[in-house]
Amino acid sequence: xxxxxPTLLSSLIRCNQAILKQKLSLLTTLxxxxxxxxxxxxxxxxxxxxxxxxxxxxYRHSMDHMELAVLVAATRNEMVHQNIQMxxxxxxxxxxxxxxxxxxNVHEARKRIFSLNNILEELKICxxxxxxxxxxxxxxxxxxxxxxxxxxxKSTIGRxxxxxxxxxxxxxxxxxxxxxxxxxxxxxxxxxxFGKAPSTIRFEQQEEQEQAIPPxxxxxxx
Numbered sequence: 001x002x003x004x005x006p007t008l009l010s011s012l013i014r015c016n017q018a019i020l021k022q023k024l025s026l027l028t029t030l031x032x033x034x035x036x037x038x039x040x041x042x043x044x045x046x047x048x049x050x051x052x053x054x055x056x057x058x059y060r061h062s063m064d065h066m067e068l069a070v071l072v073a074a075t076r077n078e079m080v081h082q083n084i085q086m087x088x089x090x091x092x093x094x095x096x097x098x099x100x101x102x103x104x105n106v107h108e109a110r111k112r113i114f115s116l117n118n119i120l121e122e123l124k125i126c127x128x129x130x131x132x133x134x135x136x137x138x139x140x141x142x143x144x145x146x147x148x149x150x151x152x153x154k155s156t157i158g159r160x161x162x163x164x165x166x167x168x169x170x171x172x173x174x175x176x177x178x179x180x181x182x183x184x185x186x187x188x189x190x191x192x193x194f195g196k197a198p199s200t201i202r203f204e205q206q207e208e209q210e211q212a213i214p215p216x217x218x219x220x221x222x
Contacts, residue, residue, distance in 0.1 A: 009073075009132045012161040013120050015198075016066060019168045020117050022194050023059060026179060027106065029189055040106045048182040051174045055183075058175045060103035062168040064096045067116055069160040074119050076134050076157060077126050090137040090152055091160055132158030169197050 006014075030039050044056045068091050079086045101108045123131070137152040138160055173195035179185045193201050 007132075008158050010124065012132060012158060012165070013124050015165045016070065016161060016168075017117060017120050019062075019066070019165060019172065020113050020120075022172060022191065023113055024110065025191065026055075026175065026194070027110065029185065030179070030183065033185070033189070034183075043183050044106050044109070045104050046178075046182060048178040050181055051177055053174070053178075054103070055175050055178050056103035056106075056109065058171045058178070059109055060098075060100075061096075062164075062171040063102070063109075063112055063116070065093055065167050066164040067112075068093065069157070069164040070116060070119055070123070072136060073123055073131055073134075073157045073161060076131055077123060080131075081126075086134070088135040088137060090139050091155075092139045092150065094139070094141045094150065132156065132161070136160060138163075166197065169195060 027039070030043055034043060045054045047054050072089060072091060075089075076086055102112060103109070134157045136155050136157055138155045139150045139152045142148070142151050176190060176195040179190060180187065196204075
C-alpha cells in the first residue's frame with residue numbers, strides 16, 4: 001500500500017480550504033432556507049446583538065488575514081519558479097479595508113472565497129515543500145496609542161497560514177452564534193464542526209468514545 005505522508009504545506013492548504021468550504025456551506029444553507037433576496041438584502045449584514053457584528057463582517061475580517069498569508073505563499077511560489085530571489089516580506093495584518101462590498105455583498109464575498117480557493121488549489125498542485133519554511137515578518141499593532149509603531153515579528157509562511165486558519169475558526173464560532181441566535185437557523189442545519197478548533201473536535205470525540213465504553217464490573221466480594 002503506497003501512502004504519502006502529507007507535507008506541512010499540504011496540511012495547511014487542506015485546513016484553509018476546509019474553512020472556506022464551511023463559509024460557502026453556511027451561505028448555501030441560508031439561501032436555501034430564506035431565499036437569495038433575503039440573504040443578500042438582510043441576513044448577510046444583520047448585526048447580532050450578542051456579538052455586535054454581522055456574518056459579512058466576520059467573513060470579511062477573517063478573509064483579510066487568510067488572503068494575506070496565502071498570497072505571500074503564492075508569490076513566493078511564483079518567484080521560485082522564475083528563479084527570482086525573494087527577501088523576507090512583511091505581512092501587515094492591521095492595514096486592511098473595513099466595510100465595503102466584501103462584507104455587505106454576498107456575491108462579492110463568494111467570489112473572494114472562490115478566488116482564494118483557486119489560489120490554494122494552485123499551491124496544492126505545485127506542492128513546494130520549502131514554501132512553508134520561508135521567512136516572513138508578521139506586523140501587528142500592540143497598542144492603540146498613536147505614538148506607538150507596529151511591531152514586526154519574525155515568522156514563516158507556514159506559521160502565518162496556520163495562524164490565519166485558527167484565526168478564521170474563532171470568527172466562524174462567532175458566525176455560528178449569529179446564525180443560531182439572530183438568523184434563526186437550527187442546530188441540525190449547521191455542521192457540528194462549524195467554528196470548532198481541531199483540538200476541540202478531538203476532545204469531544206475522545207469524550208464520546210470514553211462514555212461509550214461500558215464500566216468495568218465490580219469484582220469486589222462483599
